[in-house]
Amino acid sequence: MDIFLQQIINGLVQGSIYALVALGYTMVYGIMGLINFAHGEVVMIGTLVTITVAGSLIKAGMPVAVAGLAGLMAAVLVCMALGWALERVAYRPLRNAPRLTPLITAIGMSIVLQNLAMMIWGRNYMTFPSLLPKVDFEFAGANFTMIQVIIVLVSAATMGGLLLLVYRTKLGMAMRATAQNPAVASLMGVNINRVIAAAFVIGSALGALAGVMVGTYYEIAHYQMGFMLGLKAFTAAVLGGIGNLAGAMLGGILLGIIEALGAGYIGDLTGGFLGSHYQDIFAFVVLIVVLMFKPSGLFGEKTGDRA
Amino acid sequence: MSANLPEPLLEAKAVAKHFGGVKALRDVSLSINHGEIYGLIGPNGAGKTTFFNCMTGLYVPDGGGFTFAGAPLIADAPDKAAARGIARTFQNIRLFGNMTALENVMVGRHVRTKAGVLGAMFQNPATKAEEAAIRQKAIDLLHYVRIEERADDLARNLSYGDQRRLEIARALATEPKLLCLDEPAAGMNATETEQLRELIDGIRCDGTTILLIEHDVKLVMGLCDRVAVLDYGALVIEDVPAVVQKDQRVIEAYLGA
Amino acid sequence: MNFGRFFRSTVGIGLTAAFLVALPFIAATGGQAWVRILDFAILYVFLALGLNIVVGLAGLLDLGYIAFYAVGAYTWALLASPHFGLHWPIWAILPIAAGLACFAGVLLGSPTLKLRGDYLAIVTLGFGEIVRIFLNNLNAPINVTNGPQGITLIDPVSFGAFKFSGTTQIFGVALSGPQKYYFLLVALAILVIIINIRLQNSRIGRAWQAIREDEIAAKAIGINTRNLKLLAFAMGASFGGVAGGIFSAMQGFVSPESFSLLESIMILAMVVLGGMGHIPGVILGAVLLTVLPEVLRYGVGPLQMAVFGKMLVDPESLRMLVFGLALVLVMRFKPAGLWPSPERQRELQETGK
Numbered sequence: 001m002d003i004f005l006q007q008i009i010n011g012l013v014q015g016s017i018y019a020l021v022a023l024g025y026t027m028v029y030g031i032m033g034l035i036n037f038a039h040g041e042v043v044m045i046g047t048l049v050t051i052t053v054a055g056s057l058i059k060a061g062m063p064v065a066v067a068g069l070a071g072l073m074a075a076v077l078v079c080m081a082l083g084w085a086l087e088r089v090a091y092r093p094l095r096n097a098p099r100l101t102p103l104i105t106a107i108g109m110s111i112v113l114q115n116l117a118m119m120i121w122g123r124n125y126m127t128f129p130s131l132l133p134k135v136d137f138e139f140a141g142a143n144f145t146m147i148q149v150i151i152v153l154v155s156a157a158t159m160g161g162l163l164l165l166v167y168r169t170k171l172g173m174a175m176r177a178t179a180q181n182p183a184v185a186s187l188m189g190v191n192i193n194r195v196i197a198a199a200f201v202i203g204s205a206l207g208a209l210a211g212v213m214v215g216t217y218y219e220i221a222h223y224q225m226g227f228m229l230g231l232k233a234f235t236a237a238v239l240g241g242i243g244n245l246a247g248a249m250l251g252g253i254l255l256g257i258i259e260a261l262g263a264g265y266i267g268d269l270t271g272g273f274l275g276s277h278y279q280d281i282f283a284f285v286v287l288i289v290v291l292m293f294k295p296s297g298l299f300g301e302k303t304g305d306r307a
Numbered sequence: 308m309s310a311n312l313p314e315p316l317l318e319a320k321a322v323a324k325h326f327g328g329v330k331a332l333r334d335v336s337l338s339i340n341h342g343e344i345y346g347l348i349g350p351n352g353a354g355k356t357t358f359f360n361c362m363t364g365l366y367v368p369d370g371g372g373f374t375f376a377g378a379p380l381i382a383d384a385p386d387k388a389a390a391r392g393i394a395r396t397f398q399n400i401r402l403f404g405n406m407t408a409l410e411n412v413m414v415g416r417h418v419r420t421k422a423g424v425l426g427a428m429f430q431n432p433a434t435k436a437e438e439a440a441i442r443q444k445a446i447d448l449l450h451y452v453r454i455e456e457r458a459d460d461l462a463r464n465l466s467y468g469d470q471r472r473l474e475i476a477r478a479l480a481t482e483p484k485l486l487c488l489d490e491p492a493a494g495m496n497a498t499e500t501e502q503l504r505e506l507i508d509g510i511r512c513d514g515t516t517i518l519l520i521e522h523d524v525k526l527v528m529g530l531c532d533r534v535a536v537l538d539y540g541a542l543v544i545e546d547v548p549a550v551v552q553k554d555q556r557v558i559e560a561y562l563g564a
Numbered sequence: 565m566n567f568g569r570f571f572r573s574t575v576g577i578g579l580t581a582a583f584l585v586a587l588p589f590i591a592a593t594g595g596q597a598w599v600r601i602l603d604f605a606i607l608y609v610f611l612a613l614g615l616n617i618v619v620g621l622a623g624l625l626d627l628g629y630i631a632f633y634a635v636g637a638y639t640w641a642l643l644a645s646p647h648f649g650l651h652w653p654i655w656a657i658l659p660i661a662a663g664l665a666c667f668a669g670v671l672l673g674s675p676t677l678k679l680r681g682d683y684l685a686i687v688t689l690g691f692g693e694i695v696r697i698f699l700n701n702l703n704a705p706i707n708v709t710n711g712p713q714g715i716t717l718i719d720p721v722s723f724g725a726f727k728f729s730g731t732t733q734i735f736g737v738a739l740s741g742p743q744k745y746y747f748l749l750v751a752l753a754i755l756v757i758i759i760n761i762r763l764q765n766s767r768i769g770r771a772w773q774a775i776r777e778d779e780i781a782a783k784a785i786g787i788n789t790r791n792l793k794l795l796a797f798a799m800g801a802s803f804g805g806v807a808g809g810i811f812s813a814m815q816g817f818v819s820p821e822s823f824s825l826l827e828s829i830m831i832l833a834m835v836v837l838g839g840m841g842h843i844p845g846v847i848l849g850a851v852l853l854t855v856l857p858e859v860l861r862y863g864v865g866p867l868q869m870a871v872f873g874k875m876l877v878d879p880e881s882l883r884m885l886v887f888g889l890a891l892v893l894v895m896r897f898k899p900a901g902l903w904p905s906p907e908r909q910r911e912l913q914e915t916g917k
Contacts, residue, residue, distance in 0.1 A: 035682060090892055097899035099681070100625070104836045107829050108891030115885040119877050231689070231825070238686045281697050284690030291687055292675045363784060389786030397784075403777035406770070414770040418786025424795065427766030428759050434766075441767065481785050 002141030007264040008257060013148045013217065015256020016155035020210035021233030022240070022248040023162065024203030030179045030243030031199045034091060037106035040230015041113035042082055042204050046075040046211025047128070047221045048121050055129045068131035075208040082113075083204025087197055110227075117223040125222050128215035151213050158209060159249050162202070166245060171198060179243065228280070235283045239290055241300020250299065258286050316341045316376060316516050317362070317393075317485055323370035324357055331357040333541040334371060339485065344507065344517045346531035346548075348524060350560060354540040355520045356398060359489055363395050364388040376484060390418050394483035396474040398490045398520075404463035408454060408473050411462050412445035415480025448476040452506060468499045475506070479515070486510060487518040492526055504530055524561075528552060536560065588746040599742035603814065605854040606749040607807055612834040612850040613756050613843065614803025619832065620841035621769060622796035623776025624677070625685040627828050628692030632801040634699060634823035635668050636661040636808025638709060641818045644719035647710060651719055658809050665805025666798045668695075673797035677790060692828050699820040714819025721748065721813045728813070745814050752810070756803060760843050763799075772796055773841075837894055839901030848903050857887050 021043055028036045054071030058064060090109050094102045135146040166172035177185040178195045186192045214229065215221050232255065240251025262282035290298060315338035324332040331354045339345045347355050360366045362373055364385040373380040375391055403411050420441060426434035449455040452472040457465055465473060471491055478486055488507070492500045504526060511517055521527045527534060528548040535545040538560040544551055551557055591598040611633060618626045639661040643652045676687045703711030720729035720741070728748060729741045763769040774782040775789050783789055812818050830853060838849020860883040868879070894902060 029682075033682075035685070090896075093896055094899060097895070098840070100619075100832075100836045100840065101895045101899045103625075104833055105892050105895045107833065108888045108895065111884055111888030112892065115881040115888065118881045119885070123878075123881075227825075231693075235686060235690065238683060242682070277701050278697060281694055284694050287690050288676065288687050291679055291683055295679050295683065297683075365780070365784075384788075385780075385783035386786045386788045389784060395784055397781065401778050401781035401784075403774050403781065405777055406773055410770060410773070414774045414782075414787075415785050417767060417771050417774075420767055422767045424763070424766075424768055424799065427762050427768055430762060438766070477785060 003264055004261075005140055005142040007260040009142055009144045009148065011257030011260030012253060013151050013256070014260060015236075015253035016152050017210050017213050017217070017229075017252075018233045018236045018256050019249045019252025020155055020158065020206045020213070021229060022237040022252045023159070023245065024207045025230075025234050026237040026240075026242055026245060026248040027175075027199045027203045028196075029237070030245075031175060032091075032095075032182075032196055034102050035106065035234065036086075036091075036200075036203075037103070037230070038086060038090075038109040038113055039203065039207060040226035040228075040233070041110050041117070042079050042086075042226070043207040043211040043214070043229060044221075044223065044226030045082060045113065045117060046079045046208035047215040047225065048117060048126070048223070049078045049208075050075045050212050050215055051126050051128055051221060052121075054131060058129055064129075064131060067129070071129075071131070072209070072212050075212055076205050079204040079208035079211070080201045083200040083207075084197055087200040092193070092196075114223055114226070121223055123223065125220055128219045128221055130219065131216055147216055151217060154209070154213070158206065162206070163245065165202075171195075175199060232283050235287050238297055239287055241297030244297070244299050247297060247299035251297070254298075255283055255286070258282055314377065315339055317380075317518075318374040319358075319362070319371070320374070321371035322358065322361055322368050322373070324354075324361055324366060324368050331540050332361065332368070333539075335537070335540070335542050336371075337535050337542060337545050339516060339518060340533075342511065342514070342516055343532040344511050344519060344530055346527040346534040347518060347520045347537065348522075348527055348534060349537035349543075353537040353560075355537055356489060357540075358537070359395065359487060359518075359520060362388070363393055363487065386418070389481055389483075392482070392484035393487065394478035394481045394485070395487040396471070396478055396489055396491060398493065400467075400470050400474055402462040402465075402470055402474060402477070404461065406462060407459050408449065408462055408465060408469075409442075409445055409458040411473055412448050412476050412480050413441050415448075415477040416441045416444060418481050445476075445480065448479055449473075451479070452476045467494060468502075471495070471503070472506070475510075479510070483515060485516045485518060487520070489520045490522060491519070492521060492523045500526060584750055588743045592740065592743065596740055596742055599740065599746060601855060601858045603742055603745050603749055605851045606746065606753050607811060607814075608831065608834060608850040608854045609753050609847050610749070610756050610810075611804060611807045611831050612838070612846050613753075613760050614800050614807065615831050616760065616835050616841065616843070616846045617763065617772075617803070618796050618800035619835050620846065621764060621776065622772040622793060623681075624793060624796060625681050626688045626797070626800065627685045627825070627832065628672075628688035628690070628695075629800065629804055629831055630823045630825070630828040631672075631692040631695040632665040632668055632804030633808040633811070633827075634695055634820075635665045635801075636805030637812040637818045637822070638699065638715075638808075639664050639805070640809040640812035641715040641718050642708075644813070645715055646717050647715050654721055654723065654813075658806055661805045661809040662802040663805075665808070666802040669798045669801025670794060673794045677793045677797065689825065689828070692823075692825060696820050696823050696825075699823065709820070712820060714817060714821075716817050718812050718816045718818065720816065721745070721810065729816070745810075749810065752806075757843060757847070764841075764843070768792070768795070833891060837891065837901055839904035842901070842903060842905035845901050845903035845905070849901065852902075856890065857883055860886055 021039070024039045024042070025036060028034055050071035053074040054067045057067035057070055086109060090105050091102055094105060132147050132150060137144050166175060174185065174190045174195050175198065177188065177190055178192055182192055214225070233252065236252040236255040237248045239255060240247025240249070259279055259282050263279040266278055317339040319335055319337050321334040321336055322332055323334050335358060347358065349355050357366065361368045364383060364387060367383055375393065380391060381387060403414065406414070420437055422434045422437050446455065446458065449458055452475055454465070454469050454472050457469055462470065462473060475488070475491070492503055495503060500523065507517060507519065507530060519527060519531060531548055533546065534548050534551045536543040536551060536557050543556050543560060544554050588599050588602060591602050615626065615629050618624050618629070640657050642648055643650050643657050643660065672688065672691050676684060679687060699709045700712055702708040709715070720727055722728060728744045731738055731740050732744065771782070771787045771792050774787060775792060779789055834849040834853045835846050837853065838847065839845025861879070864882050865879040
């Protein structure tokens with residue numbers, strides 16, 4: 001029982017991070033139908049920027065809290081700029097290009113960012129400075145830390161804020177209108193370029209936040225870390241129904257929990273035949289199974305064929 | 308009824324379809340006879356295209372069903388409907404844009420031909436002969452709809468009227484017993500409409516039954532042997548044009564009484 | 565100039581053939597490593613043309629193509645190496661490799677092919693990862709794949725006593741192992757080119773293109789889209805399986821590392837970068853994307869030394885950086901690929917950009 005609860009908590013934390021990253025994918029996809037493969041690299045750069053900024057400030061004698069906040073701010077700003085530049089330089093010229101063209105561009109940008117990061121930060125694993133006090137709690141036989149609590153709370157607050165933005169502001173309405181029909185939205189006076197840029201910038205800011213969380217949680221970072229994280233987060237977005245904000249959030253959390261439970265129990269389930277190193281498989285198996293029965297994801301709109 | 312009447316080519320029995328709470332079709336029953344041009348008209352949103360989509364297997368009806376050429380039409384897959392002999396065109400033309408006009412018609416022969424992957428790889432005589440026949444038939448059909456000089460152009464680069472014609476040629480390539488045209492005259496000028504009228508009449512004279520959904524009431528009344536009127540998803544009347552034109556309910560439906 | 569007509573003329577065929585025969589000897593002057601690079605270029609031509617059936621013709625976005633390559637590679641590795649003590653002949657292994665890959669394709673395709681484009685992409689991507697994870701971990705409790713260490717000492721391709729490894733004298737000419745593989749691969753590539761061309765201009769090929777263009781219209785004219793998509797998937801997978809088998813034999817070694825998502829993406833990039841659905845374009849894409857990184861590998865270091873007098877940045881990362889930029893730039897300025905089909909090119913010119 002305590003393993004179960006423990007794994008649920010671990011899954012919730014990991015899932016919150018997936019959800020934040022998944023939102024970046026789903027916003028861009030919902031508005032312009034593009035899989036922004038480079039988003040995982042944006043997250044990675046967020047983590048590495050924080051290491052540099054917070055790490056050097058701490059070394060310079062700043063209080064940890066101040067250094068951490070400065071690191072977070074720096075990561076968010078850098079990633080927002082990066083997201084904006086990505087859209088402006090790489091994707092905008094390709095709006096009317098054949099369908100696969102922007103996908104290849106996204107893959108190209110992903111390779112570029114990864115190797116730039118390797119040049120700047122080197123190819124070795126880096127230690128993430130500890131920004132939060134290490135306090136443990138115990139609840140019903142399961143252990144969890146202050147860091148875990150903060151990750152879950154901050155994610156929840158951020159996602160709530162995003163929903164408010166999308167459903168309560170003019171920008172949000174413009175975003176929803178563009179997602180429905182860009183041509184009509186632009187006739188109604190929506191500045192499509194601004195909306196798309198906003199989606200990239202907001203998604204990247206969320207990505208930066210997620211990057212800092214990953215760093216704080218695992219205390220380690222690497223120029224290749226964005227790839228698998230991005231892949232899982234994208235899987236979460238598809239699981240929830242891509243283009244759907246609430247779907248990305250729930251999909252992320254669901255994926256985190258499934259992975260954690262899967263890793264905890266796979267040994268028992270298969271009589272020791274498969275071990276916990278199969279953890280990465282769950283995301284994809286669950287994805288395939290869900291899409292077999294719900295072709296548009298768990299919460300995606302049914303896209304009927306129209307004649 | 309009398310047994311000496313030949314049974315109709317297509318019979319719809321109490322076909323119903325709803326989307327959420329909206330009843331798009333309310334128990335529509337009608338029948339199309341062999342060799343006639345049958346018109347289906349009605350105001351916007353009356354359910355004409357929905358009826359069409361149910362018949363061609365794009366939608367599964369919520370009630371009722373179709374009998375086609377003496378056997379029930381299991382309308383769950385459009386490719387099966389096409390194999391049975393129902394071909395259609397689309398209201399907002401759906402051609403294979405990046406294929407040439409000729410290729411568009413050639414692909415229409417798919418359902419009446421057999422060659423598989425192995426035949427294509429080894430180019431055995433049967434495959435070669437079939438391929439030549441497909442090409443010849445496609446060329447003939449392009450001539451038939453009079454766009455043969457555009458054969459090697461990409462479908463997307465054809466003019467609007469030519470695209471309509473190409474879509475008809477592609478549908479004819481499937482050797483349909485029933486050809487369903489969804490608003491073929493939409494967006495055409497008077498000359499083009501007149502040419503279309505001649506084409507449709509010609510197709511009928513060559514032995515294909517035609518179901519015509521159309522907004523252009525003049526075209527329908529002049530061309531069709533019988534006309535059915537849909538309003539709010541229900542059948543108002545099914546009769547010869549002269550009777551339909553004078554029917555009070557039809558006038559009301561159109562003028563919005 | 566019309567390249568297509570040039571290649572079909574007698575002179576064109578003669579010159580192309582002479583060039584293809586001379587190429588491995590020219591490359592050998594730079595060392596056998598270059599012949600090996602050439603071998604890989606042609607192997608990738610083979611793979612890319614297999615994927616072209618799926619992506620270019622049928623329009624199904626497959627991001628897990630490498631999984632079928634892996635199935636073929638491990639089939640050969642397990643049936644012709646000391647790992648299980650089996651040493652089966654090529655005529656037995658290659659059909660099994662193709663068949664197993666085909667089976668994997670059907671297994672993945674049958675439940676997922678009703679999915680819309682991008683969903684299919686992520687599912688195939690996931691499938692590729694699943695295969696790789698299994699290859700990595702199936703060393704316990706029963707050692708099937710030998711895990712991350714991979715399988716070594718794999719038999720080379722051989723026909724009877726004629727082995728493709730080591731140097732042999734043929735008609736007084738000394739042929740190295742890579743050079744022999746080169747000719748085998750060229751023969752296979754020509755075969756797959758012919759199959760591609762024939763399929764493209766066949767009843768099945770037209771139906772695939774129709775599905776790619778407009779699935780609803782394709783259904784309406786009687787095309788069973790589900791079966792035809794499955795067929796495209798299975799055919800592409802079989803080609804992948806054969807290529808994987810040859811890869812295994814050529815390398816003498818396989819490990820899960822060779823079948824990462826990046827490899828799938830590379831092959832897709834070859835197809836798109838060259839000119840999707842256009843066979844000469846796909847060939848160009850495959851050759852460029854295999855040779856370019858290698859040229860960069862050998863060129864970037866010395867170039868830095870020459871210009872700056874020292875190594876400013878790690879050549880390995882600079883190489884990949886340039887490669888990534890090249891992908892972005894080509895897509896920016898040639899959105900339909902470097903060598904699109906003439907019809908597509910014309911169409912892009914007509915629409916302005």
